Amino acid sequence: MTTTAGPVRVLIADDHAAIRAGLRLLLDAADDVEVVGEASDGSAAVTNARSLRPDVVLMDLRMPGTDGVAATRTITAEGLADVLVLTTFDLDEYVDGALRAGAAGFLLKSAEPAALLDAVRRVAAGDGVLAPEVTRRVLAQLFRGDGAPAPAAGPAGPVPVGAAAAAPADPRLADLTPREVDVLGALGRGLSNQGIADELFITEATAKTHVSRVLAKLGVASRMQAAIVARNVGLA
Numbered sequence: 001m002t003t004t005a006g007p008v009r010v011l012i013a014d015d016h017a018a019i020r021a022g023l024r025l026l027l028d029a030a031d032d033v034e035v036v037g038e039a040s041d042g043s044a045a046v047t048n049a050r051s052l053r054p055d056v057v058l059m060d061l062r063m064p065g066t067d068g069v070a071a072t073r074t075i076t077a078e079g080l081a082d083v084l085v086l087t088t089f090d091l092d093e094y095v096d097g098a099l100r101a102g103a104a105g106f107l108l109k110s111a112e113p114a115a116l117l118d119a120v121r122r123v124a125a126g127d128g129v130l131a132p133e134v135t136r137r138v139l140a141q142l143f144r145g146d147g148a149p150a151p152a153a154g155p156a157g158p159v160p161v162g163a164a165a166a167a168p169a170d171p172r173l174a175d176l177t178p179r180e181v182d183v184l185g186a187l188g189r190g191l192s193n194q195g196i197a198d199e200l201f202i203t204e205a206t207a208k209t210h211v212s213r214v215l216a217k218l219g220v221a222s223r224m225q226a227a228i229v230a231r232n233v234g235l236a
Helices: 017-028 042-052 068-077 092-101 113-124 132-140 171-175 178-188 193-200 204-218 223-232
Strands: 008-013 033-039 056-060 082-087 105-108
Touching (some): 033 113, 056 068, 068 082, 082 113, 092 105, 178 223, 193 204
């Protein structure tokens, strides 16, 4: 999901009123971001996402009742908004669950205001966001769907055309064109649309189109889930 013209519409979901107030103050201070609602638990987040249709839901993971993982799963499954998770970084099982539920990105609650605003804008624009600290731990603990550990990452750098043939079998890769395999490898390394464009010498709009096609062909809900596939088959 990408935002339409106008300010990025944000729904804040956190069970602590003080945190919601602080986030609202920060986000409303930006000219291009508008907080359209709040939620104190996952159930309210889903209800408010359905009624308000924000561009981005800023989602806490640990909340009473319906937690942030379950709420993320419903919101992404229904295509209500993109979800940017705010994590305390010490709850890997929650982060992994939200990743698999379709979250578009993860940011630490200790992030600087400028980083938070940038993450909201990037997620609304269709990019994924992973805080560097979260990236290291999440990618180190990625698992295949059958529960087996993902293979170690290969050397950094562009993925050569045809690399999928040498990777562990995944029938979904057979539907990808060579350029889409390159894009999948870039997603596995956490590149933004602009980063993919720069690496492959294409426009950002073309990169965005390739990313959308890769997600559709893989049958995944987010760039982060595509990154898991890339890591599992050795493309990143």
